Amino acid sequence: MELDGRTAVVTGAASGIGLALTERFLDEGMSVVMADIEREALEREAGRIEAAGGKVHAVVCDVADSNQVADLRDRALEAYGAVHLLCNNAGVANGRPNHKTTPAEWDWVVGVNLMGVAYGVSAFVPVMLEQGEGHVVNTASEAGLTSSPALGPYHPTKYAVVGLSESLFMELEGTPVGVSCLCPELVDTKIFESTRNAPSELGYRQPPSIPIDQIAELMGTTPLPPADVAGRVAYAVRSGEFWILTHQSTLGRVHNRNSRLNQLRNPKFGN
Numbered sequence: 001m002e003l004d005g006r007t008a009v010v011t012g013a014a015s016g017i018g019l020a021l022t023e024r025f026l027d028e029g030m031s032v033v034m035a036d037i038e039r040e041a042l043e044r045e046a047g048r049i050e051a052a053g054g055k056v057h058a059v060v061c062d063v064a065d066s067n068q069v070a071d072l073r074d075r076a077l078e079a080y081g082a083v084h085l086l087c088n089n090a091g092v093a094n095g096r097p098n099h100k101t102t103p104a105e106w107d108w109v110v111g112v113n114l115m116g117v118a119y120g121v122s123a124f125v126p127v128m129l130e131q132g133e134g135h136v137v138n139t140a141s142e143a144g145l146t147s148s149p150a151l152g153p154y155h156p157t158k159y160a161v162v163g164l165s166e167s168l169f170m171e172l173e174g175t176p177v178g179v180s181c182l183c184p185e186l187v188d189t190k191i192f193e194s195t196r197n198a199p200s201e202l203g204y205r206q207p208p209s210i211p212i213d214q215i216a217e218l219m220g221t222t223p224l225p226p227a228d229v230a231g232r233v234a235y236a237v238r239s240g241e242f243w244i245l246t247h248q249s250t251l252g253r254v255h256n257r258n259s260r261l262n263q264l265r266n267p268k269f270g271n
Helices: 016-027 039-051 066-080 103-131 154-172 191-197 212-219 226-239 249-262
Strands: 007-011 031-036 056-060 085-088 134-139 177-183 243-245
Touching (some): 007 016, 016 031, 031 066, 039 056, 085 103, 103 134, 103 154, 103 177, 154 177, 177 226, 226 243
Parallel strands (some): 031 056, 177 243
16 A cells, blocks of 8 residues: 555554554654554644654544544544544553453553554444555564563453454455564553553552663564564555464463463463
8 A cells, every 4th residue: 555645544653552553654754643542742743743744644543442533534534535544553561460450451451452443443444445445454463472470461452353353354355455573572652651641530640761771671572663563564564464363482382371272282482
């Protein structure tokens, strides 16, 4: 799909990968509807981009609310008349083991990571099919391809996004609407501080800022700048590629996981 002159909608657009996607799409000649739940950050980044001449439209949106996602679609169409590219990118993590995650925490993580993607698909894909052109990029994670013992509900939601994306690709094959699934490994973002946007009733304290180098050491991987990820997404949309990976090591981890499955061996973290 050509990007120049088209319109993109990006959720989670006020920081991290979402902000990098916004800036890359603007460089490609697109108009961008920036959606985020964090009003202050969204207004700050959208204002900065507009001051530099970028064509953006900011919409505060909680993707876990289907009505707000439908409103996002309507406001995008009102602003630009069409939506050619949807990046269901918003995501959160709480970092607790499954058995220590409360029902309310499950509702929050599932609502953003999975239902936010599902609501985006339901709201925007019919528009793309009707206009005869479009592409959807769903942000999953390496955590949707292979598991660890530390990320609680993050893993099941990201596995679900991979499955949703694969089935959506097959459903839309032969139509003018493409699908890609982004499965980043470690990227220099604030995903580990995402409880800052959790509902107040969950009682989270303001999360500490964790240096990305410290996280990289724990994970045994190299953090990638968000701009590099955005470049890979732009390439995948142009070329119609489904899988978007950021680290070669992801394939090794997936191979190890699938090898154990093929041999009916119990799950194990690492090699």
